[in-house]
Amino acid sequence: MQRKYNRIFLDIVSQIEQGVYQPNDLLPSEKTLSDQYQVSRDTVRKSLGLLEQNGYIQKSKGKGSFVLDTNKLDFPVSGVVSFKEINQRMGRNFETFVEELKCQPANEQLQKNLNLSSEERVWKLIRTRKIDGEKIILDKDYVVQKYVETLTEVICQDSLYQYIENTLGLKIAYANKEITMQMATDEDRHYLDLKKYDMVAVVRSYTYLDDTSLFQYTESRHRPDKFIFVDFARR
Amino acid sequence: MQRKYNRIFLDIVSQIEQGVYQPNDLLPSEKTLSDQYQVSRDTVRKSLGLLEQNGYIQKSKGKGSFVLDTNKLDFPVSGVVSFKEINQRMGRNFETFVEELKCQPANEQLQKNLNLSSEERVWKLIRTRKIDGEKIILDKDYVVQKYVETLTEVICQDSLYQYIENTLGLKIAYANKEITMQMATDEDRHYLDLKKYDMVAVVRSYTYLDDTSLFQYTESRHRPDKFIFVDFARR
DNA sequence: CAGTGGTCTAGACCACCAA
DNA sequence: TGGTGGTCTAGACCACTGG
Numbered sequence: 001m002q003r004k005y006n007r008i009f010l011d012i013v014s015q016i017e018q019g020v021y022q023p024n025d026l027l028p029s030e031k032t033l034s035d036q037y038q039v040s041r042d043t044v045r046k047s048l049g050l051l052e053q054n055g056y057i058q059k060s061k062g063k064g065s066f067v068l069d070t071n072k073l074d075f076p077v078s079g080v081v082s083f084k085e086i087n088q089r090m091g092r093n094f095e096t097f098v099e100e101l102k103c104q105p106a107n108e109q110l111q112k113n114l115n116l117s118s119e120e121r122v123w124k125l126i127r128t129r130k131i132d133g134e135k136i137i138l139d140k141d142y143v144v145q146k147y148v149e150t151l152t153e154v155i156c157q158d159s160l161y162q163y164i165e166n167t168l169g170l171k172i173a174y175a176n177k178e179i180t181m182q183m184a185t186d187e188d189r190h191y192l193d194l195k196k197y198d199m200v201a202v203v204r205s206y207t208y209l210d211d212t213s214l215f216q217y218t219e220s221r222h223r224p225d226k227f228i229f230v231d232f233a234r235r
Numbered sequence: 236m237q238r239k240y241n242r243i244f245l246d247i248v249s250q251i252e253q254g255v256y257q258p259n260d261l262l263p264s265e266k267t268l269s270d271q272y273q274v275s276r277d278t279v280r281k282s283l284g285l286l287e288q289n290g291y292i293q294k295s296k297g298k299g300s301f302v303l304d305t306n307k308l309d310f311p312v313s314g315v316v317s318f319k320e321i322n323q324r325m326g327r328n329f330e331t332f333v334e335e336l337k338c339q340p341a342n343e344q345l346q347k348n349l350n351l352s353s354e355e356r357v358w359k360l361i362r363t364r365k366i367d368g369e370k371i372i373l374d375k376d377y378v379v380q381k382y383v384e385t386l387t388e389v390i391c392q393d394s395l396y397q398y399i400e401n402t403l404g405l406k407i408a409y410a411n412k413e414i415t416m417q418m419a420t421d422e423d424r425h426y427l428d429l430k431k432y433d434m435v436a437v438v439r440s441y442t443y444l445d446d447t448s449l450f451q452y453t454e455s456r457h458r459p460d461k462f463i464f465v466d467f468a469r470r
Numbered sequence: 471c472a473g474t475g476g477t478c479t480a481g482a483c484c485a486c487c488a489a
Numbered sequence: 490t491g492g493t494g495g496t497c498t499a500g501a502c503c504a505c506t507g508g
Contacts, residue, residue: 274479278478278479
């Protein structure tokens with residue numbers, strides 16, 4: 001049996017996206033929904049909580065749950081999402097190139113970033129992403145070998161996250177991200193079609209598994225004119 | 236009576252921050268906590284849910300709740316937070332300058348951005364932020380006059396959000412944000428100490444009230460070397 | 471006033487984990 | 490196996506909203 005609250009959440013999401021509920025409409029009350037779906041009010045409340053967190057509705061005491069305008073979900077880089085997942089959702093034309101893949105001892109910087117001892121090894125993976133014919137993104141991944149024993153070019157060309165979650169059965173739980181701007185390096189210029197630009201947008205991510213182990217550090221470097229990060233935030 | 240789950244949440248946060256619970260420690264079980272605090276297990280679960288959402292703990296079925304390393308206290312730009320609030324938390328040395336403040340009819344662009352009719356008026360507010368002696372941030376705010384009737388220089392020099400929430404009693408609920416990089420404009424160069432840099436980091440925010448009305452559009456323009464955005468994200 | 475969402479409770483059953 | 494968190498229920502009382 002699938003989780004009820006998740007099924008209801010997805011059901012209402014699809015109704016909002018299909019326009020059954022329009023922006024500024026009021027959803028049925030929690031009581032009504034719990035009757036409709038034949039579940040307890042608390043279960044409905046979990047579903048509505050998910051909707052609220054994800055920017056689909058705004059709840060208001062004494063009034064009800066208003067549907068928000070979700071057309072502004074342009075480019076969901078927010079959250080822990082892989083490049084492949086984003087582009088699939090956007091229906092965009094993209095290619096991935098594996099530029100480098102090797103397993104090496106962690107250098108000092110990586111030992112610090114990934115909390116490793118000097119004997120431990122990491123996979124170093126460099127990929128570039130071509131969108132509409134231009135190389136725009138340079139991804140440098142460092143994956144702790146302790147958690148991911150083997151990597152191949154084929155896997156990296158497809159989706160690292162899919163392999164880690166589906167094949168290895170590891171659970172990716174959360175990430176700390178940091179967005180900055182930096183002067184472009186020779187490496188950036190070597191791998192990317194930077195045109196006139198001399199800076200790049202840098203997204204550093206530390207990704208953690210279910211059991212709180214830090215298993216990956218990623219530096220994603222973007223040509224500035226093609227970079228966008230969107231976020232939905234609650235106060 | 237304050238909300239119990241919030242009291243417990245804050246209590247555990249302070250214990251984590253004071254080191255009573257160390258990173259990688261296991262919190263007491265939900266059962267134990269509900270006995271300790273004399274509340275139901277569901278109430279404790281709400282508190283732990285908040286802790287998890289805010290990156291303080293990682294829950295794990297069958298094991299318990301692990302305390303995470305919250306060194307991510309770097310620069311919490313994430314969420315809907317005002318400039319003043321950030322800098323107060325960071326204990327930093329900053330100044331705000333009100334460069335321009337006037338109430339004007341919404342031009343075409345603003346009518347579109349803020350869903351306004353041509354008769355409606357908006358406050359245009361331009362502020363610069365000086366940190367450690369350098370003008371680094373240019374904030375351009377557009378506030379719908381329908382919701383905020385009067386603004387003064389004094390208010391804008393202090394905190395717009397504090398005035399709106401505490402004095403006017405409006406409730407700021409959520410925001411859509413978008414981060415991009417742009418070529419610096421003449422306006423940027425006029426207001427900021429840009430040095431050699433010819434680009435800026437741009438954060439566009441659409442901020443909404445409790446009743447889902449869009450009341451503010453902000454464009455925050457940062458000198459690239461001083462810009463950082465950090466985010467904690469769950470998968 | 472009746473209807474709404476917000477909080478809290480007590481109890482149940484399950485899946486997962488470690489010993 | 491006993492303890493953990495995850496899900497779900499049924500019911501209670503509250504504060505807020507609108508007519």
